[in-house]
Amino acid sequence: MGSIHALAAQARRLNTEAGAPSIPWLYFFTDPLRTPDPCAIAKRLPRGAAVVYRHFGADDRNAVARKLAALCRSRALLLLVAGDPSLARRVGATGVHWPEKRLPARRDHGFALETAAAHSTEALARAAEFGADACILAPVFETRxxxxxxxxxxxxxxxxxxxxxxxxxxxxxxxxxxxxCLSGRGFAGIAAVDAFGA
Incomplete structure (x- = not known):
């Protein structure tokens, strides 16, 4: 729990430094293998954090998305469903997170929050042109x-x-x-997978 608090505190500082209070400062990215129980982690997140549900086409994605949506509503968390606006709409999610290769040409899904992944300067520019509220840039450091x-x-x-x-x-x-190490370097928040399970 201590590591989540430390991560959240640093993420808030980055968000304040960047002057981006309209977006969440902390994002938990789910992963079927690395975070098999996303609800257990979501229960430990601070209010205002975002949960990005990456279902990767899992058979139980509808049930898990509904469970996460209910949990997020009860804990004042924001739920983004990765690459699936239909599923996001069905469960009442806050919005969608777009993988880089699935980013639409224009934003017209009507969600309050849409983020986009980027792994290059070109992808970052496409996310801005699309009108994403924030871009998740990765990977910054070595990762699993x-x-x-x-x-x-x-x-x-x-x-x-x-x-x-x-x-x-x-x-x-x-x-x-x-x-x-991210302080003072232009970042408006932190996203992670494994760090929330520590």
Whole structure:
């Protein structure tokens, strides 16, 4: 629990530094293998944090999404469903998180919050053009993700965040320890997977 509090405190500082109070400062990205019980983690998150439900086409995605949606409503958390506006609408989620390769050409789904993933400067520009409320930039550090994307490195990721036209949230190898390195580098928040299970 202590690591979540430390992560949340640093994420709030980054959000304040970036002047981006309209977006969540902390994002928990679910993963079927690395976070098999996302509801248990969501119960430990501070109010105002976001849960990004990445279902990867799981057979039980409807049931899990409904359970997460109810939990998020009861705890004042924001639920984003990854890449599936229909599922997001069915469960009453706050919005959608768009994987980089599935980002639509324009924003017209009517959600209060839409975020987009980016792994490059070009993708960051597309997210801004789309009208995303925030961009999740990854991976900043070394990570256990199987995405295959090499780490951007703190210096390069920071340059990208500072030059972006929308708030940028750091993901990839971010934990309570590495999060301290993000201060003053243009990031508006923190996203993580494994750090919430620690």
């Amino acid at each position: 993700s199987v995405s295959g994307n090499p780490p951007l490195g703190l210096f390069h990721a920071s340059q990208m965040a500072r030059s972006a036209c929308l708030p940028v949230v750091a993901l990839g190898g971010v934990d309570a320890r590495s999060a301290r």
